[in-house]
Amino acid sequence: MNVLSVLLYSMFMAWPAQQPDANEILERVDQNMSSRNRIVESTMIIHGRRASRTITSRTYSVGETKSFTEYLSPAREQGTKMLKLEDQLWIYSPDTDRTIQISGHMLRQSVMGSDLSYEDMMDDRKLQEIYDAKVTGEENFKGRRCYRLQLEAKVEDASYQSQQLWVDAERFIPLKQQMYAKGGKLLKQVILSKVEKVQDRWFPMKMVYKDMLKEGDGTEFNVTSIRFNQDIPEYIFTKAALRK
């Protein structure tokens, strides 16, 4: 065995040992992205074909089941609130003083004309709970070494049948996410960036969503402030809070 063969053999043997298991990667991703609860303030820039709009909002969420969003600006959206409890969603409009439950086909519609659907917003489950994962290789994405993961849905009610993830190999944050339909058609893509350390975890402060079936430049979601594991009063997650 010559030196080159030894080198190649040792590299071949060494590679899988260095690469974490797909479930381990997902677990570390979930550790970064999920939390007991959080309060997020964000701006959403929606690039339409005619013009761009900026919408600001504050969201309170607890685990995967409860979330409450209040839209702060522009004036037309101000005071509109959304409440999600388990798999139910209500929207309150101050102009009409009506609380409307969103269901059926409307859940697949875009939120505020963005590239996100209500379903996208509602599905906060950990990736590990929805998908079986396998590592398909390593790739550089925007100068960062990434693990490339193939995810296949293991539950019936997954919004997307499969996904491809490019996970930062050092900080365990997805930097690119592609969502596919059952037939293999690419439906959505998310590019995550501006990864910052927030309360001992890494978190992407900018996400660009692109509905691949729509024209336009996608929707920019910028986190302006995020606080994890806060004391959030329980009354926020009630329908009564929508009218306050």
Add this chain to the structure above:
Amino acid sequence: MIRFLIKGILRDKTRSVLPVLVVSLGVMLTVFLSGWVTGVFGDVIDMNARFNTGHVKIMTRAYANDREQKPNDLALLGTSELISQLKEDYPEMQWVKRIYFGGLLDVPDEKGETRAQGPASGQAVDLLSPGSGEAERMNITQSLVSGKIPQRRGQALISHEFAERFDVKPGDPVTVFASTMYGSMAFKNFTVSGTLRFGNAMLDRGAVIVDIRDARQALNMEDAAGEVLGFFEQGKYPPEKALEVKTSFNKKYSNEEDEFSPMMLTLGDQEGLDEMLAYSESVVGIVIFVFVFAMSLVLWNTGLLGGLRRYGEFGVRLALGEEKPHIYKTLIYEAFIIGLIGSVLGTAIGVGLSFYLQEHGIDFGSMTDNMGMMLPSKFRAVVTPQLFYIGFIPGLFAMVLGNALSGIGIYRRQTARLFKELEV
């Protein structure tokens, strides 16, 4: 001679009953099918024009590309100016703004929370301006099942099917939840002023009709409209005129480089209606051809059988010195009279049947429920002046042609054979 022939036809039933029946049947079918085809295709085209395509339609180029989805984010802006320009350019036409929107129709309980809801297919038309003609154009008054047409802003008409399913009555509040032209959430409370049934599955499924001012406010579409529809004043779609208007409008206002510049389409350019127009015209021709051909074959055969039966008579007439061409001529006259009687009878029955189906129609609602094209659920025939003469030509022609073919046998009649027959 005509009186003599008529006497012969009336007295010798075997000479006339079968041919009259055949001609009547053929003419009746020609007249009825012509009335039916014209009625059904006319209704389909008229319905599409009133509710969807107009005689011409203006949209932005981008909207036109995805027009099945009614993308209000690509709607026309500055429609007041556009319409005043159109009125100046094409004074013989009427122009109306329309907005189509999808969303949810939500019925509140006493706490203002969702009691019931269903998908809404909204149409915003000018219901409140005097002389807009939209309520008549869309046949709203005739389609009302309960309540009345909106009299002021904030009122809506909803599908009777939806109202029955969710126990909503005129005077009840409902909320429309949709998207503004910029994609934001749009909420608007309405009071139900009436419920309606158009008799078309596509229109009746979750239909909500509101005044265009309310829709503009709710959908953030001030001075915007998804579509501007143009109608020629005489009411019927004139393809050549529409094409002229389209060509001149697009030349003046449309710009290929600008996806938000307006462009015009004719009724024929939309929903495959051009093909349907061409098809409806050719179907009547095909029907007539088929019946003339089929009737001629039957009448030829009848004439041959009649000719055989009347061999003796022809023989005697020849023996009496009548010329072969004269016998042939009387045969043709006879055929003409029988054809005329059959045609009158057939036309009367065909027009009567068409009139009945014009008034009552046949309900195909269950079969057209899931079809993409806008079809009336009741198909009706139409009685047009054309029906009163369309059957005569094939009726007379087939009878005369049939007898002319069978009558050729007269010339092959041998006098020698005749005497032999007479001996028998």
